[in-house]
Amino acid sequence: MGLLVLMGLVSLFADVAYEGARSITGPYMAILGASGFAVSFVAGLGELLAYGLRIFSGFISDKTRNYWGIATVGYLINLISVPLMGFASEWRTVALLTFTQRVGKATRAPARDTIISYAAKNVGTGFGYGLHEAFDMVGALAGPILISIFFYFHFGYETSFMLLFVPGLVAMSVLAVARKKYPRPEVFEREDAEKGEGGAGKGLWTLILAVSFLGMGYADFPLIAYHAKKRAILSDANIPLLYSLAMAACGASALLFGRLFDKIGTWAVILGAACAASFSWFAFMGGPSGMLVGVLLWGVGTGVQESVMKAAIANLIRSSARGRVFGFFNASFGIFSFFGNAIIGLLYDKSVLYLVYFSIGAHLLAFAFLATVSKRMFKKPRPKVTDDG
Known part of the structure; x- marks a missing residue:
């Protein structure tokens, strides 16, 4: 449990920096002259990099077993990228730094997820x-609130980005403590010889395809924030607060559906995805109240994706192959998310209603694949092992 808490704190402070920046990236790019398509394309390509490159970092993670070193490099990239956005004078520079930050996430994620998979047993x-994920969301909640406080004191976009260096530095410090205290996280798990080296047959690939379609239908928050600013639905100061509410919903749903997953398996995925399926209708077709409902539903869906899906992979895969399977799983999600966000951005500039139809249609395809996945493929947790510290 101690390792879980420390890794949670690392993610908390890292997300204060990253999610604080993410909550204002869309409006900042709009101020610098970016179109709706450009904002959505940058968000989508950023997700593609963040997920697609995990194939390589996951393979390196499994090959070297240097989980701590790889995670440290990834967090260091994030520490540098976010505050540099404050020096940008055009939206293309913001886009480039967004891509750099997402490469950092791709670098650290498989190693970090593998460490957590050991500790979670x-x-x-x-x-x-x-x-x-709940720790993640506390940070994601605090980040946009911090940005709103900066705006209240008239710091502006540039200074706000620069000040996010501080929580990023705290995240690196906590990571160093965790690495020193738990140098070999693999001791928490006894290997299960019945697990497959590379997967669990057809069920695993069906699950991957299902979550990929969920990613395809999910508009990234920068476009939602862009829409709120362009249509004057919310003020600049209220947009980060809206994102904080979404992150609160994300954290709560991660805990709820994570616990449900341990009890009912894949039905927890279906239930969570069903709750979020209509987010686009409320977020893009309504006024302030509709935007609030839509973003809360968006947060619920994000929480399900970030907790239950990773738990499913961890239960299905031997630890020796976990990094690269995490990488492949997330790469598929990233590719579908990239093309989905590109299409969503094009549809947004043409007709918001078409965007909504596309999003709901992608969710329906995901449900079709999820319905074929039996909860029998998910094993019950094994008995606890002693935390040797």
Whole structure:
């Protein structure tokens, strides 16, 4: 449990920096002259890099077993990228730094997720990932609130980005403590010889395809924020607060559906995705109240994706192959998300209603694949092992 808490704190402070920046990237790019398509394209390509490159970092993670070193490099890239956005004078520079930051996430994620998969065996895989995601979301909640405070004191976009260096530095410090205290996280898990080296047959690939379609239908928040600013639905100061509410919903849903996953398996995925399927209708077709409902539903869906899906992979895959399977899983999600966000951006500039139809249609395809995945493919958590510290 101690390792889970420390890794949660790392993610918390890292997300204060990253999610604080993410909550204002869309409006900042709009101020610098970017179109709706450009904002959506940058968000989508950023996700493609963040997920697609995990194939390589996951392979390196499994090959070297140097989980701590790889995670440290990834967090260091993030520490540098976010505050540099404050020096940007055109939206293309912001886009480039967004891509750099997402490469950092791609670098660290498979190693970090593997470390968490070891530590989570003591508490149940679903709950362990849900707990970590809850820490994530506390940071994601605090980041935009911090930005709103900066705006209240008239710091502006540039200074706000620069000040996010501080929580990024705290994240690096906590990571160093975790690495020193738990140098070999693999001791928490006893290998299960029944697990497959590379997967769990057709069920795994069906699951990957299902979550990929969920990613395709998910508009990234910068476009939602762009829409709120362009249509004057919310003020600049209220947009980060809206994102904070979404992150609160994300954290709560991660804990709830993570625990449900440990009890009912894949039905937790279906239930969570169903709750979020209509987010686009509320977020893009309504006024302030509709925007609030839509973003809360968006947060619920994000929490399900970030907790339950990772728990499913961890339960299905031997630890020796976990990094690269995490990488492939996330790469598929990233590719679908990239093309989905590009299409969503084009549709936004043509007709918001078409965007909504596309998003809901992608969710329906995901449900069709999820319905074929039996909860029998998910094993019950094994008995707890002693936390040797």
